[in-house]
Amino acid sequence: MQTTVSLWPLIGVAVIIAGFLLRFNPMLIVAVAAIVTGFAAHFPLDRILAAIGSGFIKTRNIPLIILLPLAVIGLLERHGLRERAQMWIASIKAATAGRLLIVYLLVRELTAAVGLTGLGGHPQMVRPLLAPMAEGATETRFGKLTDAVRYKLRAYAASADNVGLFFGEDIFVAFGAIVLMVTFLKEAGITVQPMHVAVWGMPTALCAFLVHGFRMWLLDRKLERELRGNAAADAADDNPKAGQSGDARVANAAGDEA
Numbered sequence: 001m002q003t004t005v006s007l008w009p010l011i012g013v014a015v016i017i018a019g020f021l022l023r024f025n026p027m028l029i030v031a032v033a034a035i036v037t038g039f040a041a042h043f044p045l046d047r048i049l050a051a052i053g054s055g056f057i058k059t060r061n062i063p064l065i066i067l068l069p070l071a072v073i074g075l076l077e078r079h080g081l082r083e084r085a086q087m088w089i090a091s092i093k094a095a096t097a098g099r100l101l102i103v104y105l106l107v108r109e110l111t112a113a114v115g116l117t118g119l120g121g122h123p124q125m126v127r128p129l130l131a132p133m134a135e136g137a138t139e140t141r142f143g144k145l146t147d148a149v150r151y152k153l154r155a156y157a158a159s160a161d162n163v164g165l166f167f168g169e170d171i172f173v174a175f176g177a178i179v180l181m182v183t184f185l186k187e188a189g190i191t192v193q194p195m196h197v198a199v200w201g202m203p204t205a206l207c208a209f210l211v212h213g214f215r216m217w218l219l220d221r222k223l224e225r226e227l228r229g230n231a232a233a234d235a236a237d238d239n240p241k242a243g244q245s246g247d248a249r250v251a252n253a254a255g256d257e258a
Helices: 008-021 026-040 045-058 062-078 081-090 097-113 122-142 147-171 176-187 194-199 202-238 246-257
Strands: none
Touching: 008 026, 026 045, 062 081, 062 122, 081 122, 097 122, 097 147, 097 202, 122 147, 122 202, 147 176, 147 202, 176 194
């Protein structure tokens, strides 16, 4: 006997999408979506509120896990973490933004491959350390940077973390995606071992490192072309007499003495 499945509870997904498109408060969006989904499933109000309260009690420690590290990072930034990172990378003359990001991409991918996914991340690594170091290395070579260049460096720093984590964790045998693939294939009648799935993730991770590492290498070349000319133009503007010929400088000097 077949039963009809009601799709009305999925209206909560539409509420979430609309809320984020309209840029409402995320907590309000999730709460409204939960209530709308409950009413669409013909749940009484007391059952909806009980479910929301039960979920809050079970996960009330999660905000502490998220907010405490953010508070520590914010305190470190207040006391000069970003500036210290820029000063340290500026002391390394051979450091460039591309080389720095290639090294981080490699480290991020290797650590994610052994399950250490929490060692990096945007709040705790990219924003307070990696992006300021890339900006500091570029400023050391080319001087003051424009906002467009800073945003480009920050985007590349974020991409290095994303690519390294995404393709590195696919090698870790206990990663959730590998378990999901093994379970899905098993239900389809295909038996595979998690280790085999992880091993075949290595060529993909290697290709991702080579492709994105090449993009980081091209970043240095682009910055060299764009900023080297700007630095020369700024130097010429600061010292306009440097571009004059010897006779012109002698004539100017004679005029000054007269």
